[in-house]
Amino acid sequence: MNWRNIRLIFMREVRDLLRDRRTLFMVFMMPLLLYPALGIGMAQMMLSYREKVRTVVVLGSEYLPPPPLLAEGAFAGRWFVTAKEVSQLEVVTPETVQQLEEQLREAADDARPQSQQDELTRQRELIDNARQLQVLHQKLQNLEQQYLEAASSGRDSDEANNSIDDAEAASPADTDRKEALAELETEIKQTREKLSDLFAASNVQVLILVPEGFAESIERTTEQIAERNVTEEGNEVSVPSLTVLHNNADQKSQIAYSRVKNVLALWEADILKQRLTAARLPESITTPVNPQSVDLASEQELSANVWGTIIPALLIIMAITGAFYPAVDLAAGEKERGTMETLLICPASRTEIVWGKFFTVLTFSCATAILNLVSLGFTTKYMVSLGGSTGGSIGRLGVITPPTFEAICWILILLIPIAALFSALSFALATFARSSKEGQYYLTPMLAVSTGLTVFCVSPAVEITPFYSIMPVIGVGLLLKGLLSSPDHSTMLIYVIPVLVTSTGYSILALWWAIDQFGREDVLFREAERFNLGLWIRQLLREKQATPTFAEAGLCFLLIMFLQFATMKFMQSLLGPMDLIADPTLMLKVLLTQQVALIAAPALIMGIMLARSFQETFKLYLPQVPYLLIGLTLPFFLHPIAIELSQSLDWFFPPLPEAVQETLAAMQNDSISPWLLLLTFAVAPAICEELAFRGFILSGLAHHGRLGIAIVFSSLAFGLMHMIPQQVFNASLMGLVLGLLCLRSNSLLPCMLLHFINNGIEVLRGRFYQDIQGAIPRENGFVTFTETEYHYHLPALMICVIVAAAMIYWLYKHPASPPRSRSEQLHA
Amino acid sequence: MIRVQDLSKSFADLKRGQVKALDSVSFEVKPGEIFGLLGPNGAGKTTCLRILSTVLRPTGGLAEVAGYNVMDNPAQVRANIGFMSGNTGIYDRMTGREMVEYFGRLYGIPENELQPRIDDIIEMLQMHDVAEMLGSKMSTGMKQKVSIARTIVHDPPVLIFDEPTSGLDVLVARAVLKTIESLKDQGKSIIFSTHIMREVEKLCDRIAVIYKGEILASGTVNELEEKYNEPDMEELFFELIRLREEEIDSPNNTGQNG
Structure with a gap:
């Protein structure tokens, strides 16, 4: 690779993009304009928000006990934390209406200001509405009271009836009473709805109803307490209470109510204080425990928490956006403008071209992300200082300090692998596209998927685990979140290496794919064809080839995954209500059906429809004896290794979901026939999964003759189908061995054998663990075990590894003779 | 300088299956010679x-440029070739x-030689x-001039012009042909593909x-x-194609081409 060429291409592409108005806008202007614009918008919204005044109507304010709750058409200032809040709630009472009327009467007829006249009408309406509400509310309360009485009297008579004669049918009186109850119920419902409708139309946000004689009642109780005249039961006086009507589904009412609630709470506390003083009791009596909460979070940490949520999300989204447009321009755009061939005939190799272009995309991706962060940072800082000085809502966020120098370093370090991954992916996809427009279609799903992953990363409870640390995008996102927001970085540092290594690995894979795409004639010189679905399918069926194509194999995998996903709900409903103890075989039957209908059937149907040679597609040939022997013996050597591996990696994976644990428990259920277990967990998977994954999918993936890639992809597909991380890992490894065995023996039979034996050992081991453990002497050189865990000793394990490796190496070196000649021999 | 022997190329087509774009094509071009590749659109000129x-x-056969095989030494071939077509x-x-x-820099010309x-x-x-004009502002003729300049900047011994005059007005086309002629006088091996008989x-x-991937006649x-x-060259061209079509259509020869 010639770095001079890469640099030349890089410099040219950067200059080219910098001369493009669209890119400049996306990369530089957007972040610089977007956040300040958002900031201005937010500030304006907050200003207009503050001006809104909510209306509270108080009926019966004359019955309010001291200290005065209201003052001059509003709540008294002392019931608010800040004086400014007083003006946010307007209080209308019959008295305020009277005052207004008097003012108007005093003023000369011609001097009556129209606005005051309007105000009077408005307030009168409010009071009228409030009165109606009060009446309706009273009615509702009466109805509810009636209902309660009727219901409780009924219950008494029921009990009486039961004690006399259980078998006696319901008396006619009983039915009547039930009808009356039902009638009452509907009436209550109707009244409640009417009340709610009326409230919504009333323009009143909160209505406070003060019952008659409320002040006296409060005072009386205060006196009684002061005289120690109250006992638990003895207080016969029913204490009337304030009623506050509001509607929590309406935002205006909700906000007003939350304010009114605070006011009332403070007011009530004051009444309580008076009561205590009158009773000569200490004020502290109401707070016997009085826990003191001490928040140790420093300003630095509070802001770190804010940054930890915002920065990873922004970084990921902006890294994609920044990679997206340059990638389309550099790959699909170059095709579109007809300069691709000019570049291809220059002495730079295609790998050099890809590297040069990749570095360009990476640069723009990083630049976009950084510019966005900087712009956001400065806008936020400015907004906060603005909010802080005027005491607005942002001011409550506290002082947001900028991220520390260390945090900024981490951001920059982790930005590179994530930007590299997106750059390489976008570039590969954009290379495949014929035009810029097509490129954008391909890249949109990537944006959607990454956005989903980002949302997952910033969800509050999600933290980095060893498993997450090796996932693409998620690893980086969670690590960055942890580094920025957790007070103790040292716990995060152990994840830095795995995250960096795996994300670099993913980037290299993506880049390798991009280089591969760039080297393919059919990708570079794809001609525009009119796509006709009907014609395409007819072509597919008419001109089918002996084995399925790469794309058809991919489709088969997606179909299987889709079927699994689509039937998930159905399976759950089937398994949900079932009692495992009553019929433990039901789950096995479901699993069996799943294997046949959702895995084997799609592959077989696709095989019949899309491939000319059913035999070649599903490798239905008699294998040569050595391969059969390997299929027969290899699982016995692989099994200890697999057990040891999965046990030693147990810490790495998230715990198993409950449903899976249940299934695993079923394998140890003594009441189920071992034959049924073998059928479900060994025979069916061996046949069905092999037909699908080593049959159709592997044949299709190997169609172009790239066997290594075919094996890796088919085993990944095989792993992914197992859904649960542990099994994905185990099955992927097993898939590598099975894939190699299948391609080398050119027969599905050894694979089925290996698969069956491998699963069979596991089934029998679970089912007969007591017998097995009883049969093995405790002291032996090979294995020690507990009820659930087996630990093979190093010598035994070494033997297994050596034998397994030898067999796999032999497979690697010995492809079977081509099938055609052998089948001819068989016929002869 | 250019040696092509039994060169074949086939590619998969969604509608037609495997298509032979080139079928055993052979020719040679010496220094100081202009070799014309003549054929209708889709004949296989551009593929070749x-x-x-x-x-x-290629999927078969051999192609050498300035002594380098296109399969084994693609970088050397590219360094020794100047290529211009409607797609560049x-x-x-x-x-x-x-x-x-x-492009001069990509060809590795030292900076002090490049500017002169x-x-x-x-x-x-x-x-x-x-x-000093941006590409987007140029007319077709101007673009063609820049393309030619790009093709010859590294002074390659082999030059390939694939329909260099298509879409040009007479004046510019004439200038382009003059340039190619002067390059021949400098001793370059030149392939010139066109469907214009006069040129x-x-x-x-x-x-x-060349027709349907095969060379019908050469000399x-x-x-x-x-x-x-x-x-008449034009009549000759149509005659050759007509003869070939008859050959394809006659039943006893179908097996040969299928």
Whole structure:
């Protein structure tokens, strides 16, 4: 690779993009304009928000006990934390209406200001509405009271009836009473709805109803307490209470109510204080425990928490956006403008071209992300200082300090692998596209998927685990979140290496794919064809080839995954209500059906429809004896290794979901026939999964003759189908061995054998663990075990590894003779 | 300088299955010679020239440029070739001079030689007006001039022009042909593909008529005219194609081509 060429291409592409108005806008202007614009918008919204005044109507304010709750058409200032809040709630009472009327009467007829006249009408309406509400509310309360009485009297008579004669049918009186109850119920419902409708139309946000004689009642109780005249039961006086009507589904009412609630709470506390003083009791009596909460979070940490949520999300989204447009321009755009061939005939190799272009995309991706962060940072800082000085809502966020120098370093370090991954992916996809427009279609799903992953990363409870640390995008996102927001970085540092290594690995894979795409004639010189679905399918069926194509194999995998996903709900409903103890075989039957209908059937149907040679597609040939022997013996050597591996990696994976644990428990259920277990967990998977994954999918993936890639992809597909991380890992490894065995023996039979034996050992081991453990002497050189865990000793394990490796190496070196000649021999 | 032997290329087509774009094509081009590749659209001219420029890989046969095999030494082949076709556009957001400079640097020309070389080419092609103009602002003729400048900036021994005059007005086309002629006088091996008979008669030392991936006839213009007893090049061309079509349609020959 010639770095001079890469640099030349890089410099040219950067200059080219910098001369493009669209890119400049996306990369530089957007972040610089977007956040300040958002900031201005937010500030304006907050200003207009503050001006809104909510209306509270108080009926019966004359019955309010001291200290005065209201003052001059509003709540008294002392019931608010800040004086400014007083003006946010307007209080209308019959008295305020009277005052207004008097003012108007005093003023000369011609001097009556129209606005005051309007105000009077408005307030009168409010009071009228409030009165109606009060009446309706009273009615509702009466109805509810009636209902309660009727219901409780009924219950008494029921009990009486039961004690006399259980078998006696319901008396006619009983039915009547039930009808009356039902009638009452509907009436209550109707009244409640009417009340709610009326409230919504009333323009009143909160209505406070003060019952008659409320002040006296409060005072009386205060006196009684002061005289120690109250006992638990003895207080016969029913204490009337304030009623506050509001509607929590309406935002205006909700906000007003939350304010009114605070006011009332403070007011009530004051009444309580008076009561205590009158009773000569200490004020502290109401707070016997009085826990003191001490928040140790420093300003630095509070802001770190804010940054930890915002920065990873922004970084990921902006890294994609920044990679997206340059990638389309550099790959699909170059095709579109007809300069691709000019570049291809220059002495730079295609790998050099890809590297040069990749570095360009990476640069723009990083630049976009950084510019966005900087712009956001400065806008936020400015907004906060603005909010802080005027005491607005942002001011409550506290002082947001900028991220520390260390945090900024981490951001920059982790930005590179994530930007590299997106750059390489976008570039590969954009290379495949014929035009810029097509490129954008391909890249949109990537944006959607990454956005989903980002949302997952910033969800509050999600933290980095060893498993997450090796996932693409998620690893980086969670690590960055942890580094920025957790007070103790040292716990995060152990994840830095795995995250960096795996994300670099993913980037290299993506880049390798991009280089591969760039080297393919059919990708570079794809001609525009009119796509006709009907014609395409007819072509597919008419001109089918002996084995399925790469794309058809991919489709088969997606179909299987889709079927699994689509039937998930159905399976759950089937398994949900079932009692495992009553019929433990039901789950096995479901699993069996799943294997046949959702895995084997799609592959077989696709095989019949899309491939000319059913035999070649599903490798239905008699294998040569050595391969059969390997299929027969290899699982016995692989099994200890697999057990040891999965046990030693147990810490790495998230715990198993409950449903899976249940299934695993079923394998140890003594009441189920071992034959049924073998059928479900060994025979069916061996046949069905092999037909699908080593049959159709592997044949299709190997169609172009790239066997290594075919094996890796088919085993990944095989792993992914197992859904649960542990099994994905185990099955992927097993898939590598099975894939190699299948391609080398050119027969599905050894694979089925290996698969069956491998699963069979596991089934029998679970089912007969007591017998097995009883049969093995405790002291032996090979294995020690507990009820659930087996630990093979190093010598035994070494033997297994050596034998397994030898067999796999032999497979690697010995492809079977081509099938055609052998089948001819068989016929002869 | 250019040696092509039994060159074949087939590719998969969604509608037609495996299509043979080139079928056992052989020819040779010596220094100081212009070789004309003559054929209708879709005959396989562009595929053949793309293989020579290493953009496509042959599925069979051999192709050598300046002694380097296109399969084994693609980088060397590209360094020794100047290639221009309807598909080698110029960058919109670069001036004519920057464009030529960029490719000059990619060809590894030292900076102190590059600038005088570019000045010479600008002088030679009379392209002072486009040197500082962005590609997006240029007319077709201006773009073609920049393309030629790009093709010859590294002074390659082999030059390939794939329909260089298509879409040009008579004046510019004439200038382009003059340039190619002067390059021949400098001793370059030149392949010139076209479907315009007049250009072939005027410019080419030897020609090959290519149709449906096969060479139907080759030789000097005079040789061909004598061989087929047809003084008019255009008539000769149609006659060759007609004969070939008859051959394909006749039932006893179908097996040969299928």
